[in-house]
Amino acid sequence: MFAFAPPRARRRPGLTPMIDVVFLLLVFFMLGSQFGREGAVSLSGGSAGAEYSGPPRLITIYPDQITLNGVESDLAILPEALAPLTQAPDDPIILRARAGTDLQRLTQIVEALTAAGFDRLVLVE
């Protein structure tokens, strides 16, 4: 008879390398992902090709004041002042920014108008 060696205990594959890889992936995705999700406001340019009808609705934005059709206005009363000038909420409203106005200020006004339901805002030069 042959004397076979006693069967060897089966080796378990090591878990440590797998854990290392998983941790590396975890750290990569933790550092690489962005949490503050970006938002967006809709805006169109001057030559967007939509017809304009109705009374003028021109909002001029200065660094320290806002005028509606040349009359000094305020961000709080702007939606009420615009209501009689529009028939539908999707009537275009023209925004014009004067020198010194930065994007933060423009965005505040766009946001306020969008919140009031005016969603066709056209930025012109």
Next chain:
Amino acid sequence: MDFSTPKRRSLIEPIIPMINVVFILLIFFLMTAQIRPADPWPIAPPKTDANTPADAAQRLTVSATGEMSFADQTGDAVWAELAQWGAAEPGTLLVRADAAYPAAELAALLARLSGLGIQSISLATVRQ
């Protein structure tokens, strides 16, 4: 009475629950991560209160001093790339501009983009 030496408890903590938790975290980050190239310049988009999620086909990055970047291109090559993209039935273009970028220059930029056939434009914001 049993005086035999007590069986040594294994010192290693059970590792399987930890692996389970790590895998769950990994799957969470895999699902939520958005992988996209970093901005060529640091950009601080304007802050707003409301947050409509941005849903855009392409991004145009504009720094506070007006440098632009689009589809791995910078400088004047941006306009050629934008013209090509605008001609091929584009979706929404997300303009990621710095909060300090002059609004009057943005107006000029939007007019030029409209001329290239890019009609749907939104402006990136971040929540305050």
